[in-house]
Amino acid sequence: MKNMKIDPENLKLAMRNWTTGVCILCVQHECYHHGMTVNSFSSVSLDPPLITVTLQNDSHTRSLVNSSGFFSISILNSSQQIIAEIFSQKVRAEKDRFKDIKTVELPEGMKAIQDALSILVCKVYNPVVFQNSTLYIAEVMRILDGTNEKPLVYHNREYKNL
Numbered sequence: 001m002k003n004m005k006i007d008p009e010n011l012k013l014a015m016r017n018w019t020t021g022v023c024i025l026c027v028q029h030e031c032y033h034h035g036m037t038v039n040s041f042s043s044v045s046l047d048p049p050l051i052t053v054t055l056q057n058d059s060h061t062r063s064l065v066n067s068s069g070f071f072s073i074s075i076l077n078s079s080q081q082i083i084a085e086i087f088s089q090k091v092r093a094e095k096d097r098f099k100d101i102k103t104v105e106l107p108e109g110m111k112a113i114q115d116a117l118s119i120l121v122c123k124v125y126n127p128v129v130f131q132n133s134t135l136y137i138a139e140v141m142r143i144l145d146g147t148n149e150k151p152l153v154y155h156n157r158e159y160k161n162l
Helices: 008-015 060-068 081-088
Strands: 023-029 032-038 041-045 050-056 070-075 103-105 111-113 118-129 133-145 152-155 158-161
Touching (some): 023 081, 023 111, 032 060, 032 081, 032 111, 050 060, 050 070, 060 070, 060 118, 070 111, 081 152, 081 158, 111 118
Antiparallel strands (some): 023 032, 041 050, 050 133, 070 118, 118 133, 152 158
16 A cells, blocks of 8 residues: 545545445425435434535535525435436536436425435534535434335445445
8 A cells, every 4th residue: 555645636536445325315495496416424323313414515405405404315225326327417406306206295395215215304403614515414303214125335436236
């Protein structure tokens, strides 16, 4: 092993070795629904029930989460790779990513992905702003149990199945 300079590009290269699950963050604000694929998601605490998710500061999703204060997380199963791909595209805000995607309408107002492994309804607890991104610590308000499939995972810039 060799030492590498600590910079954004080398950190990206190193982090490609980290395997993660794949989820869709959905947010609703003023009747507008939006979602994006995230893999910077993690459990923080069981009591209180807290999770984290990180969003780029210049993202449309971040501004909607800041305005709404609530979001849902749909943990995708191995048959939902196409959904992850659709929601990971950089598209104009007015394009409806939910078109032709089976969703669940949650009482809190936002959508979630139907047939996800689990759905978490979250309330922003504490945002921590960094230079390029914001780490959201969020309280899990409700959990919906979904399918019993295998998870979709992401490793080295590729979706994989277990």
